[in-house]
Amino acid sequence: MPPRIPRFPCLRSSQAHQTPPTSFVLPFRSFTSTAPSHASTAQQKRRSRDPYILAQAAAKRAANQSRQEVLRKQRAAAYGDPVKGVTTPFLETFDTAGQELEGKEDKLETLKGSHLKHFLSASEIEQRLDESYVLSAPVPEKVLKAVPDLSANKPTAGTDSAEGELIKEHKARHDNATAAIVRIASLTNASSADRRRVNIQRSIDTFGRHNTDQTLPQRPVSLPAICRHHPDPAAWVAEETKKAEERRAANEKLRAGPDTGSSEVQIAILTAKIRTLSQFLESRGKGDKSNKRNLRLLVHRRQKLLKYLWRKEKGGPRWQHCVDSLGITDGAWKGEITL
Incomplete structure (x- = not known):
């Protein structure tokens, strides 16, 4: 008689006879996701068909959308146009190179x-x-x-x-x-090249540091950590301010000529070019793709200079003088500019 050897049980069959696991229970929700046509209770059906409730919801939605539109327009107006900016008296003089073309005699x-x-x-x-x-x-x-x-x-x-x-x-x-x-x-009958040359010279005279250093106040001295342990912080600030004035006076003596390369001067020159090019594209350059690309490059180049000036001056007098005179808004240097 052959020996009786027990067989190992099949795992697949053993799992099949086990009880199924408990089903996953969703957490309690205070709202219903059931469509009105499949509402389980009469109250839900009545609320979905109540004209007063529907009108109230539509009024709230319309008020919200109108408020969002008003806020969107306010933000866009505060952000400004990255190309035109805000019109200022100095910005308007770029069109005539700073001369009054009407009512002048030939004297x-x-x-x-x-x-x-x-x-x-x-x-x-x-x-x-x-x-x-x-x-x-x-x-x-x-x-x-x-x-x-x-x-x-x-x-x-x-x-x-x-x-x-x-x-x-x-x-x-x-x-x-x-x-x-x-x-x-006279510049009354001048060409665009003559006006551009005069505008560049006017930008150098207006924003050059060989002139603005004598009229604009210096940027306030920042307080480092060492000032906190100084026995008299006010005296330390006065001493540092005096040293900064002496350094500025020494640099003024070493200046070889007018300032033509500072950020403010370059921003003013680019603004004059951008204004002339944008006016040309609006009037008679609708299909000029080459100048549209040139305008985009000029705007992005000015954006880099504005970011650099803001980082260096920290919103000081030079920054305010440049922005207020040229009518530059936040849209000209903040974020991404898409034309």
Whole structure:
């Protein structure tokens, strides 16, 4: 008789006879996710069909949406346009290079105190016109008689009345030449290249540190950790401020010329270029893709300089002077700019 060897039980069959595990119970919810058509109670069906409740919910939804729209517009207005910014009096002068183009006469006095074309100055033009007036003046009759060489080349006036007529004619010709020179040198009929050159020079004069260091206050001295252990913090701050003033005075003596490379000057120059290019694209450059790309590059380059100036000045006087004069808003340097 063969031996009886017990067989090992099958695990699959043993698991099949076990009791199923308890089902997972969801936590209690204070609201219902059941559709109104499948509501289990009559109260739920009645609430889903109550016109008063539906109207109240619609009114709340409309009020919320209108409030969100108002807040969105307020945030957009406060953020500002990254390209145009806010219009300021100094920003408007970029269009005319700082000159009033209307209501001006063609006289030499109108050129004083303003920039001119061809790198000219009002004093230089006045000096040259005075020299030309003297050189082109008619020679008096007495001088012609005294010098025979002059009388051979120039006509003589027989009477004093004829000499007076020559002087009047010479004065009229000189006035006509002066008006022509004024029109040539004035920026009234200037090209965009002349206006750009003058705007760059005006930006250097307005925002250059060789001028602003004498008018704008210095950034306040930051208080390091060592100041907390100083017996007299106020005296320490006064001493550090005095040292900063001495360093600034020493740097001013070493300055070789006007400031043309500071962040404020570069931001002002880029703002003038951005304003000119944006006006061109709005008026007659609708399909100019190349200049649209150039505008985007200029805006992003100005954004980098603005971030650098904010980080260095920490919202100091230089920053406020630059932002207030150029009408720059937060949208021009904060976050991502998409044109």
